[in-house]
Amino acid sequence: NAGVMQNPRHLVRRRGQEARLRCSPMKGHSHVYWYRQLPEEGLKFMVYLQKENIIDESGMPKERFSAEFPKEGPSILRIQQVVRGDSAAYFCASSPTGLEGEKLFFGSGTQLSVL
Amino acid sequence: AQTVTQSQPEMSVQEAETVTLSCTYDTSESNYYLFWYKQPPSRQMILVIRQEAYKQQNATENRFSVNFQKAAKSFSLKISDSQLGDTAMYFCAFMKEGGSNYKLTFGKGTLLTVNP
Numbered sequence A: 001n002a003g004v005m006q007n008p009r010h011l012v013r014r015r016g017q018e019a020r021l022r023c024s025p026m027k028g029h030s031h032v033y034w035y036r037q038l039p040e041e042g043l044k045f046m047v048y049l050q051k052e053n054i055i056d057e058s059g060m061p062k063e064r065f066s067a068e069f070p071k072e073g074p075s076i077l078r079i080q081q082v083v084r085g086d087s088a089a090y091f092c093a094s095s096p097t098g099l100e101g102e103k104l105f106f107g108s109g110t111q112l113s114v115l
Numbered sequence B: 001a002q003t004v005t006q007s008q009p010e011m012s013v014q015e016a017e018t019v020t021l022s023c024t025y026d027t028s029e030s031n032y033y034l035f036w037y038k039q040p041p042s043r044q045m046i047l048v049i050r051q052e053a054y055k056q057q058n059a060t061e062n063r064f065s066v067n068f069q070k071a072a073k074s075f076s077l078k079i080s081d082s083q084l085g086d087t088a089m090y091f092c093a094f095m096k097e098g099g100s101n102y103k104l105t106f107g108k109g110t111l112l113t114v115n116p
Helices: none
Strands: A005-007 A010-013 A019-024 A031-037 A043-050 A053-056 A065-068 A075-079 A088-095 A110-114 B003-005 B010-014 B019-021 B024-026 B032-039 B046-052 B064-069 B074-079 B088-096 B110-115
Touching: A005 A088, A010 A019, A019 A088, A019 A110, A031 A075, A043 A065, A043 A075, A075 A088, B003 B088, B010 B019, B019 B110, B024 B074, B032 B064, B032 B074, B046 B064, B046 B074, B074 B088
Parallel strands: A010 A110, B010 B110
Antiparallel strands: A005 A019, A019 A075, A031 A043, A031 A088, A043 A053, A065 A075, A088 A110, B003 B024, B019 B074, B032 B046, B032 B088, B064 B074, B088 B110
């Protein structure tokens, strides 16, 4: 049973370009969460999605950031017109039911570097 | 809002020895969950141990155990018989019960190095 798969592992973009980060949850999991880790910081919640629905995006910056989890295919975190401050590791996690206190299973993250 | 504080940015221990990592948190909630996650150089976040606040008994997973002091809002992690593979960043995390229960609040982490 493969774990949470994220790609690419490393992504380099120039300022103003778009970044697309992909996340395939564990088999049987329909709840996906995105977190961001800035240098020397803990992870911070960004958004929670179920299939075709955004449940909570309270941690997402209001502009340039969007997320989706389509019926088919991976979840996508999209950052438009990237700036240097977007450089961070972006982690995806998944869980089977979204129930309270449930364990989240994390991927290995995508390291985004903005030049 | 909840905060999680890990006061030890770095620690080291000799192989086979025991080490304790500190974590304190601040919350007005009475029911919640606490976690320790391990992040090795591969960067993957791995759940080490989980504690429900309503349980008085400290959680244990093989060589890993916690000392949960609810009144003091303290949640330390003890690693016994340290192994080279335990070298990693360790993050303490808080999740409140009910409502936005999927939002983990993380501390800044402690880098643990196990020396041969």
